[in-house]
Amino acid sequence: MSRPAENPFASHRIEALSFRRAGLEWRGLLQHMDDLGGRVAVVGPKGSGKTTLLEELARRLEQPVVVRIPGSCPRPWRTVRAQLPRPVTHRHAILVDGSEQLGTVGWRRLLHATRRARCLIATVHRPGRLPTLVKCRTDAGLLRNLVSELAPAGTLNLQFGLDDLFRRHEGNLRSCFRELYDVYAGRIRN
Numbered sequence: 001m002s003r004p005a006e007n008p009f010a011s012h013r014i015e016a017l018s019f020r021r022a023g024l025e026w027r028g029l030l031q032h033m034d035d036l037g038g039r040v041a042v043v044g045p046k047g048s049g050k051t052t053l054l055e056e057l058a059r060r061l062e063q064p065v066v067v068r069i070p071g072s073c074p075r076p077w078r079t080v081r082a083q084l085p086r087p088v089t090h091r092h093a094i095l096v097d098g099s100e101q102l103g104t105v106g107w108r109r110l111l112h113a114t115r116r117a118r119c120l121i122a123t124v125h126r127p128g129r130l131p132t133l134v135k136c137r138t139d140a141g142l143l144r145n146l147v148s149e150l151a152p153a154g155t156l157n158l159q160f161g162l163d164d165l166f167r168r169h170e171g172n173l174r175s176c177f178r179e180l181y182d183v184y185a186g187r188i189r190n
Helices: 011-015 026-035 050-060 076-083 104-113 140-150 162-168 173-185
Strands: 039-043 064-068 093-097 119-124 132-135
Touching (some): 050 064, 076 104, 104 119
Parallel strands (some): 039 132
16 A cells, blocks of 8 residues: 555645636736726635635735635634734735635625735635636536546546546535545545
């Protein structure tokens, strides 16, 4: 049995993947963000690439501050506040991952606390609170491409197939990769 770090679907390998979207041009995307007023949302369901896109944007912006709200956070606003610089200035680009956990009051506080920031980019599951910069989507073809990039040819024999895996996990690529990790490690017989 191989070591976990050698598994092609280990978290460090998944996290190293870049955001993929046909026709995405970074300069145009950043200009679109400015055109929308610099306060925008990256929208999509779980496992659709929102966090990956946010991380790519952080690498392309000056003075990014990435704020993470972990799943099932009991006090999301306190978590956000603890990660924000004091004071937030016009030089900061604030990127908030998991902002769908903020309630109405938390959103008001976030908007107020970041009012002087150069930009605010928040990941959400549904549009509405901020103008949508990008709507993230997945498809079985994307899963196949990423799997072929991660797994050496012929190392993964999936009887059920990647299309079935994609359907069973309702397009959540993160969940697909978790199952593939287990399959590759021999924990699940396919």
